[in-house]
Amino acid sequence: MRVGIDAMGGDQAPAPQVQGALAARELLGAEDRIVLVGREEPIRRLLDDADGDWSERIEIRHAPDVIGMDDPPVETLRARPGSSVAVMIEMHRDGELDACISAGNTGAFVAAAQMRLRRLRGVHRPGIAIITPTYRGPVAVCDVGANVNCRPKHLYQYAVMASEYVKAVAGIAEPRVALLSIGEEDAKGNELVRGAHEMLRDDPHIHFVGNVESRDLFGGVCDVLACEGFVGNVVLKLMEGMAESVIEAILSELSASMPDQVTMIRAAAGEILAKYDFNEYGGAPLLGVAGICIIAHGASNERGIMNAVRVAGNFATGGVNERIVELLAAGQGTAP
Amino acid sequence: MRVGIDAMGGDQAPAPQVQGALAARELLGAEDRIVLVGREEPIRRLLDDADGDWSERIEIRHAPDVIGMDDPPVETLRARPGSSVAVMIEMHRDGELDACISAGNTGAFVAAAQMRLRRLRGVHRPGIAIITPTYRGPVAVCDVGANVNCRPKHLYQYAVMASEYVKAVAGIAEPRVALLSIGEEDAKGNELVRGAHEMLRDDPHIHFVGNVESRDLFGGVCDVLACEGFVGNVVLKLMEGMAESVIEAILSELSASMPDQVTMIRAAAGEILAKYDFNEYGGAPLLGVAGICIIAHGASNERGIMNAVRVAGNFATGGVNERIVELLAAGQGTAP
Numbered sequence: 001m002r003v004g005i006d007a008m009g010g011d012q013a014p015a016p017q018v019q020g021a022l023a024a025r026e027l028l029g030a031e032d033r034i035v036l037v038g039r040e041e042p043i044r045r046l047l048d049d050a051d052g053d054w055s056e057r058i059e060i061r062h063a064p065d066v067i068g069m070d071d072p073p074v075e076t077l078r079a080r081p082g083s084s085v086a087v088m089i090e091m092h093r094d095g096e097l098d099a100c101i102s103a104g105n106t107g108a109f110v111a112a113a114q115m116r117l118r119r120l121r122g123v124h125r126p127g128i129a130i131i132t133p134t135y136r137g138p139v140a141v142c143d144v145g146a147n148v149n150c151r152p153k154h155l156y157q158y159a160v161m162a163s164e165y166v167k168a169v170a171g172i173a174e175p176r177v178a179l180l181s182i183g184e185e186d187a188k189g190n191e192l193v194r195g196a197h198e199m200l201r202d203d204p205h206i207h208f209v210g211n212v213e214s215r216d217l218f219g220g221v222c223d224v225l226a227c228e229g230f231v232g233n234v235v236l237k238l239m240e241g242m243a244e245s246v247i248e249a250i251l252s253e254l255s256a257s258m259p260d261q262v263t264m265i266r267a268a269a270g271e272i273l274a275k276y277d278f279n280e281y282g283g284a285p286l287l288g289v290a291g292i293c294i295i296a297h298g299a300s301n302e303r304g305i306m307n308a309v310r311v312a313g314n315f316a317t318g319g320v321n322e323r324i325v326e327l328l329a330a331g332q333g334t335a336p
Numbered sequence: 337m338r339v340g341i342d343a344m345g346g347d348q349a350p351a352p353q354v355q356g357a358l359a360a361r362e363l364l365g366a367e368d369r370i371v372l373v374g375r376e377e378p379i380r381r382l383l384d385d386a387d388g389d390w391s392e393r394i395e396i397r398h399a400p401d402v403i404g405m406d407d408p409p410v411e412t413l414r415a416r417p418g419s420s421v422a423v424m425i426e427m428h429r430d431g432e433l434d435a436c437i438s439a440g441n442t443g444a445f446v447a448a449a450q451m452r453l454r455r456l457r458g459v460h461r462p463g464i465a466i467i468t469p470t471y472r473g474p475v476a477v478c479d480v481g482a483n484v485n486c487r488p489k490h491l492y493q494y495a496v497m498a499s500e501y502v503k504a505v506a507g508i509a510e511p512r513v514a515l516l517s518i519g520e521e522d523a524k525g526n527e528l529v530r531g532a533h534e535m536l537r538d539d540p541h542i543h544f545v546g547n548v549e550s551r552d553l554f555g556g557v558c559d560v561l562a563c564e565g566f567v568g569n570v571v572l573k574l575m576e577g578m579a580e581s582v583i584e585a586i587l588s589e590l591s592a593s594m595p596d597q598v599t600m601i602r603a604a605a606g607e608i609l610a611k612y613d614f615n616e617y618g619g620a621p622l623l624g625v626a627g628i629c630i631i632a633h634g635a636s637n638e639r640g641i642m643n644a645v646r647v648a649g650n651f652a653t654g655g656v657n658e659r660i661v662e663l664l665a666a667g668q669g670t671a672p
Binding site (some may be wrong): 242265289 | 471519578594
């Protein structure tokens with residue numbers, strides 16, 4: 001397969017993107033290639049600095065423009081058709097790439113994918129599924145911000161799509177699917193949740209375990225959590241902020257009471273943070289588009305980018321998109 | 337003032353409620369009284385078990401029925417007009433109580449208050465404001481679940497009401513007010529947030545600092561965070577669940593690597609958890625009703641109930657309701 005990487009997208013781009021591409025070569029088969037999309041000159045310089053011949057596995061596709069992390073997504077996409085992310089998505093649409101990865105402006109990447117790629121047959125609206133690490137195992141949360149408003153059928157489809165995704169990338173044979181709500185009883189929540197609840201309950205292809213509250217995310221009760229994009233994004237950012245905040249707090253308390261043990265305490269905190277490290281998971285797919293689009297964290301390092309390539313590979317070999325189309329056709333999720 | 341306590345509401349009721357009432361006597365002035373509402377016989381027995389004469393400061397009002405923590409709120413309220421929470425709210429409505437507190441079924445308490453108390457002049461919809469402890473200081477989040485759908489004017493009013501509340505109970509002279517969104521730029525978020533943003537930006541009585549992301553809750557950037565009730569409830573429960581989960585994780589890592597220090601590590605973790613302890617804050621008011629209704633955590637202990645009495649007192653002496661009416665009349669928040 002041919003995997004595109006937006007070389008100009010990310011807080012420190014293009015260095016971690018190029019290093020990640022070099023590291024990811026070990027994941028590739030003989031026919032596989034990585035295509036770095038972006039400004040040729042700095043990319044080539046970084047590649048040439050590395051040991052050995054990179055050109056056997058890596059190609060460069062020049063794209064003159066860059067979209068910054070804080071640029072307004074849709075406007076900038078329109079104004080800069082030669083941006084690395086726009087060029088990469090067009091290559092994907094035209095069959096020159098089998099998957100693409102960007103750690104750049106998420107809004108621009110998602111907007112480009114939604115505008116220029118078709119949707120999978122039966123899918124009403126794409127959603128971003130992110131695997132959130134918890135101490136009792138990973139949970140795929142979908143949607144975390146592709147769309148800020150949705151209806152029950154969209155929530156239902158997020159659940160179906162994310163369920164197929166975790167089968168392929170986390171090796172969970174029969175993922176337990178839950179709906180994020182504000183009371184565990186079926187009657188609680190809002191109209192959106194109640195509507196999606198009925199659809200999921202009635203679908204024999206989904207292992208639906210019902211509504212859960214946000215605190216249950218840490219209880220090991222589900223493998224997939226479907227929610228509306230605004231709420232999902234709030235959950236995601238809150239977890240990131242809180243993990244840092246609580247660990248900072250406990251380090252400060254412990255360092256004060258046990259000054260001789262600071263090194264050991266910091267090491268233990270490092271173990272915890274590693275379990276919450278987004279680089280482990282490589283990236284989050286935009287599910288529902290006719291393609292493979294992996295959104296990596298803006299601060300992804302070399303390992304993060306390499307793991308995003310791994311996710312793209314698992315996504316392709318797992319046939320996630322094909323399974324989503326089959327399941328939506330078999331279930332009730334394609335009802336208008 | 338006369339403060340009612342729902343003696344039958346709470347995970348362990350009536351014991352912590354009665355103990356809390358006894359402890360709260362030290363907060364009372366000569367004319368103040370606490371009224372325990374619920375089944376007279378068990379309440380009286382618990383009071384009589386305590387040292388000294390309780391009857392100088394505490395009264396009992398018999399109510400024959402109880403609403404359980406998991407009973408469907410509205411249906412059960414209708415079916416049991418003699419429940420402690422219904423009787424207490426009626427006493428409040430009729431002027432027999434100046435404030436009321438329940439650690440019982442939140443839905444039933446909120447529904448009873450919304451059905452039987454008037455709204456403050458100008459208020460469209462009440463909201464629950466909870467003070468969430470963070471390591472960089474408390475933040476009042478409103479609404480955390482009184483209503484699951486809202487429009488911009490409701491969100492605006494939550495911000496105004498919670499701002500007045502934190503002035504009175506947290507002693508913050510000019511609270512920094514923010515809107516919870518999923519991007520810090522003004523144009524991001526959803527229609528609800530964009531609408532409320534304009535109203536808050538244009539109100540000279542509010543110290544509006546703009547939109548914040550959920551991770552900023554821990555960054556000390558705002559004192560009040562306004563959000564829709566579904567999202568607010570998700571945030572609240574996620575924080576509870578995650579504080580426990582992260583601390584459990586770090587204790588487990590540290591205890592493995594430093595087995596001799598387990599006692600000291602647990603003590604430090606206790607310090608952290610104390611900062612996140614809901615009992616410190618006593619309870620969350622239902623803002624916007626013509627009355628003082630303090631929702632305490634179901635697991636409140638004696639100290640939690642006593643602190644809820646303190647919150648009710650600060651709320652009354654701070655003139656929160658009067659200030660809310662004035663501010664809404666001065667601002668634009670009463671527009672239909």
